[in-house]
Amino acid sequence: MIGSANGVRIGITGLGVNVPDRVVSNDELAEYVDTNDEWIVERTGIRERRMASDGEALTDIALPAAQAALADADADAADIDLLICATVTPDMMFPTSSALMADALGAHEAAAYDLLAGCTGFMYALAQAYGMLASGLSRRALVIGGDVLSSILDWHDRSTLVLFGDGAGAVVMEHVPRGGFLGFELGADGAGGVHLQLPGSGSRHFDQPEALLKMNGREVYKFATRVMVSSATAVLEECGRTIDEVDVYVPHQANKRIIDHAVGKLGVPHERTVVNVDRFGNTSSGSIPLALADARADGRLADGALVLMTGMGAGLTWGSALMEWTEGSGS
Ligand code: UT7
Numbered sequence: 658m659i660g661s662a663n664g665v666r667i668g669i670t671g672l673g674v675n676v677p678d679r680v681v682s683n684d685e686l687a688e689y690v691d692t693n694d695e696w697i698v699e700r701t702g703i704r705e706r707r708m709a710s711d712g713e714a715l716t717d718i719a720l721p722a723a724q725a726a727l728a729d730a731d732a733d734a735a736d737i738d739l740l741i742c743a744t745v746t747p748d749m750m751f752p753t754s755s756a757l758m759a760d761a762l763g764a765h766e767a768a769a770y771d772l773l774a775g776c777t778g779f780m781y782a783l784a785q786a787y788g789m790l791a792s793g794l795s796r797r798a799l800v801i802g803g804d805v806l807s808s809i810l811d812w813h814d815r816s817t818l819v820l821f822g823d824g825a826g827a828v829v830m831e832h833v834p835r836g837g838f839l840g841f842e843l844g845a846d847g848a849g850g851v852h853l854q855l856p857g858s859g860s861r862h863f864d865q866p867e868a869l870l871k872m873n874g875r876e877v878y879k880f881a882t883r884v885m886v887s888s889a890t891a892v893l894e895e896c897g898r899t900i901d902e903v904d905v906y907v908p909h910q911a912n913k914r915i916i917d918h919a920v921g922k923l924g925v926p927h928e929r930t931v932v933n934v935d936r937f938g939n940t941s942s943g944s945i946p947l948a949l950a951d952a953r954a955d956g957r958l959a960d961g962a963l964v965l966m967t968g969m970g971a972g973l974t975w976g977s978a979l980m981e982w983t984e985g986s987g988s
Contacts, residue, residue, distance in 0.1 A: 658784075661840035661896045665791045668837030668983040671732060671829035673725025674950040675718055676707040676822075676937065683819065690815035697819045702913020706822025706938030708807040714748040716757050719803040719825035722946070723758060730829035732797060734762040737829075739789050739798040740769040743778025743942040745855070745971065746805045747771050755801070764799065775853065776909055776970025777843075778802055778942040779826070783978055784841040786830045801827040802942035809855060811869040820912070821870075822938035826946020836961060836981030842892040843976040844884070852876040853971040877973070881911060884975040885919035889967045892977040900924055904962040905952050905982075909969055910934035910944045919967070931957075941970065960984035 682705050683694040697703055709718065719742065727734055740762075742755035755769035774781040779802030789795035803825025810818050857868040885908060893900060906925045908916050913934055920930050931948040940947060945966050952958050962982040969975040 658844070659840070659842040659891060659895050662838055666833050666835065666837040667787055667790045667830060668833035668980065669828045670831055670833065670983070671726040671728070671730025672826070672946065672950055672953060673722045673729055674824070674826040674947050675722040675725065676824040676947070677709045677713055677718055679708050679710050680705050681708045686819050689812050690818055692815045692819055700914065701820060702934050703819065703938045704935045707824055709805045709823045713805070715744055715746055715803055715805050715825070716748050716754050716761070718805065718823060719754065719801050719827065720758055720761055722803065722825040723762060723799060723801050723827040726799065726827035726829050727762070732829050734764040735766060736797050737764040737767045737799045739786060739795040740764055740767040740801070741772050741782040741786055741798070742801040742803070743772045743774065743782040744802070744804050745773060745775060745778070745941060746808055758801065767799070774974045775972045776911065776939065776941045776944060777968040777972065777974040777976045779945045780966065780968040780976030780978060781843060781974070783830070783838070784843055784976065787838050787841065790830060790832065796831065798830045799827060800830060801825065802946050804941035804943055806870065806941055809868060809870045816874055817870055817872050820939050822940050824937055824940035824943035824947050826943050826950060828946060833983040836983035838978060838980045839898070840892050840896040841976065841978050842888050842895065844888065845972045845974045847972065849876070849880055849973040850971070852880070853973065878912070878915065880973055881915045881969050882918045884969050885909070885915060885967050886922045888975045888977040889919070889923055889965055892979050893965070896979050898963065898979065902963050903965045904929060905957050905964045906930045907945055907948045907952065907964060907966040909967060910937065910948055911939045944968065958982045958984065
């Protein structure tokens with residue numbers, strides 16, 4: 658799916674993030690599996706990640722992010738009429754985490770649902786909220802992306818345990834006077850889905866109650882390096898913009914090597930690229946908003962800045978968005 662905005666201006670007016678307090682170093686993971694800090698840093702760029710403590714579930718981590726986004730937008734939860742939570746690790750399948758959070762926030766007028774698109778979930782959710790707002794069905798949306806991947810990791814599998822972390826981010830989306838989203842490109846390749854899956858998590862594998870993440874890292878790596886470039890290129894073309902015009906590049910934070918590959922192929926200067934995989938690992942649906950928040954904290958999200966975001970993950974799925982940041986209309 659690909660498309661560009663037709664004069665409709667819908668942007669982000671509030672941004673908030675939250676990560677669990679518990680910091681887990683590479684050395685700590687070496688107590689569970691045969692690995693070491695040197696291998697992890699060299700092959701992934703990850704130095705530490707945050708992980709939920711016992712009893713901490715998705716909504717515990719995502720709610721503070723949502724509250725921060727609302728405060729940032731100077732918005733009242735009661736004025737939110739759409740709440741989408743992108744996640745593969747909801748508190749439970751139902752009630753949905755979005756419905757639970759809508760209630761906790763006081764967003765009693767909101768349609769609320771969870772969205773499942775792997776690590777690309779936040780990008781899909783942005784596009785959905787955009788469509789709802791552009792059609793006039795929604796007036797103010799809250800989009801949350803977050804995951805507690807530590808809850809589905811196999812703590813005996815070194816090839817996956819070291820890669821992931823927990824965290825969440827949220828944005829308020831509404832009509833803005835200038836700037837906003839320029840276009841989206843989203844895709845899915847179910848044939849490659851087998852390379853990153855959670856067997857035992859749904860109706861097909863009811864005889865395998867153990868639901869732990871399984872990944873063929875090399876295949877996902879090949880997929881990732883391909884789509885990070887093709888998706889970004891496609892959305893830029895669709896919007897009639899070039900990579901030279903991009904002020905802030907926000908790639909999914911899965912592996913520093915994947916980011917470096919995309920940066921090289923796309924030709925984005927490193928100083929325009931947001932990298933925080935060293936501190937958070939791959940936080941799945943939390944990855945893009947956490948990176949956006951870092952870019953903002955660094956002063957990079959100036960008014961009018963052209964921002965390119967690309968995510969990819971289980972499905973296999975991918976998605977890009979191009980937007981002009983609108984500072985001041987809430988954010
Ligand atoms: O949102 C999408 C989520 N997933 C991804 O983006 C993951 C994409 N894939 C990757 O990032 C990389 O493929 C990995 C980081 C998972 C693996 O890196 P790699 O350079 O492709 O390593 P490899 O799988 O080719 O393995 C090389 C060696 C193997 O040992 P042998 O067979 O050569 O003896 C692995 O067993 O490294 C070994 N290895 C480890 N060694 C120490 C795998 N994991 C570890 C580890 N510590 N944690």
